[in-house]
Amino acid sequence: MQNFVFHNSTKIIFGKDQEQVVGQESVAYGKKLLLHYGGGSIKSSGLYDRVVSSLKEQGVEIFELGGVKPNPRVSLVRDGVALCKENDIDFILAVGGGSVIDSAKAIAAGCKYDGDVWDFYTGKAAVTDSLPLGVVLTIPAAGSESSAGTVITNEEGSYKRATGHISLRPRFAILNPVLSYTLPSYQTACGVTDMISHILERYFTNEKNVELTDRLSEATLRTIINNAHTVLEDPTNYDARAEIMWAGTIAHNDLLDTGRIGDWGSHDVEHEISGIYDIAHGAGLAIVFPAWMKYVYKHDINRFVQFANRVWDVEIDLNNLEKTALEGIKRTEQFFSSIGMPIRLEEVNINEEHFDEMAKKGTERGPLGNFVKLQEKDVRQIFNLAK
Template sequence: MNNFTFYSPTYFVFGKDTEKEAGHYVKRFGGSKVLIHYGGGSVVRSGLLDRVKNSLQQESVPFIELGGVQPNPRSGLVYQGIELCRKEGVDFILAVGGGSAIDSAKAIAAGARYEGDFWDFYEGKPVTDALKVGTVLTIAAAGSEGSGDSVITKEEGMLKRGAGGEALRPVFSILNPELTQTLPAYQTAAGATDIMAHVFERYFTNTKEVEITDRLCEAVLLTMIKEVPRVIADPNNYEARANIMWAGMVAHNNLVGVGRDQDWSSHGIEHELSALYDVAHGAGLAVIFPAWMTYVMKHDVNRFAQLAVRVWGCQMNFMNPEETALEGIERLKQFLSSIGMPINFRELGAKEEDIPLMVEKLGLGETGTMGNFVKLTGKDVEQIYRLAL
């Protein structure tokens, strides 16, 4: 196990009706003027936005609003939010929604305290200062409610990039599983796939002797395998929703990733799909991850076989562990398909002729690489896209 530091100070408020406490927690964590940042649609129709606003009014906390966040959140709205925060003297951002609203809120929070272009952070500049962010989560997926990470799409060139830093970790997050019960099955499944992908990015490591985090990763995956079909069958299953919602946070606040090298190439490869086609991030990951696994499996066959046995219940073939590893990948594809996820380019709506463009936009050039488990060149990425056809 590698040396590590782990600091996860987010205060979690979990359970039914907890969104009604948003004003209390904004005030508790020092917010004196709030930007409520959200998408629209269901947040407004369901009355959630009104409940959040009422909670702020009850605590006499003034607020302004900025809606319009899209899936795969855009830079244009971030610039609007930064300008609005500066103009109105906002010192706290409350994101109401899923990962897109939270990621956009984090970008605004960083940009409002920065004299340059906020996009600098999405090109590698560390975020060391930001406005405080709180969240009211409506979809279990990105894990942004418990992480210091944010992903934004820049409209100029449709570049999808990530930024991170402890300054972006929410000071509090309200998690009410009831708020996820109205999600369509496809969104639920895409969110679940994203959760599983966050675990896979950490599970496939070259670090030895990380049994505790291996087991934690496997526990999250087993939970998803059990609970996702239950909520697809019965969207109002509160207990299953609750397990999925907490799994989403655990999968990405880095509890399951400490002490080990992590990969993250599949997320980068997928970002080009969702940037180009505006597909759900989880749906893109459902296509990319099995292809990536197939391409890199021989690098550490025993790790893939371990996953197949411990998570998918495969029988270990000690004479031919590669057979076990491949069976595990096939079980993953079958599971994703069973919950309504695409597993190839055709089902996603992606096109073979766009592969060279997506590889180019990754910016690896002739010598650059991505990932850690296996360092991938542009040619490797092209082969992974083709395996996903």
């Protein structure tokens, strides 16, 4: 087990009607607030009115910036940075899912920097401080509500890149499972896939003695899998929604990282796809992850056997470990398909046109992943397995 320091400062406020306390939580950080959100769904659902009412009860002055898109754009982030600097904003409140939260984090970092915020995502500069921010979560998926990371897309060149810093962890996150009742089935399934992928990125490690976090990861995976079909078939099942929402947070709050070094190659590969084609991140991961598994499983076949057995209840064939490992990969792929996710690039109308470009861009700053280091030729082969 690796040495580690675990410190997650995000206050989780979980349960029904908890968005009603957003005003008293936010005012602790100042009186001038940027309310950041996506489209019109928070208004049509009534959530916007409840949030604004709670903020105004505390005497908070509200500035607004909506329009966040899936795969959030750096152009809107730049607008947000300018708005915050011009109005001396104290605090940012993100109301939405991972895209809104990631955009808010980028704005928060940019407010403490004199250069262009995109510098953080190219490695030209490092985040050292940010404005405080809070979250009202509406889409369980990305886990960004208590993580230290953010992913942004630059329309110029279709680059999708990540950065992070401990100051980007939200000060609080309000998680009301009821707010996810009206999510379209496809968006729910994308969220399920995203959180599963966050766990798998950590699970496939070269660190050998990490039994506790292995079993925590396996339990979280099984919880998500066990509740996924329920929320798709019965969207207002509170208990299942609650399990999914909390699991999504646990999947990416760094608890499952402790003592181990995760991979993250599949996320980087998927970023190249959604950077160009703008597909949902979860859908891209459902395509990429099984392809990555097929490409790397021989690197540590025992870990893939353990995954197949503990997560999918595949009986271990001691005479043919490869058969067991491959069955686990097959069941992963079948599960994604069963919840309506694509598992091949052709299902989302992506052909080989940009394979070489994506492989080159993805590795231009060095190989991807840690479980197996992926060079340009390896990424190209993963695209081939995914087509």
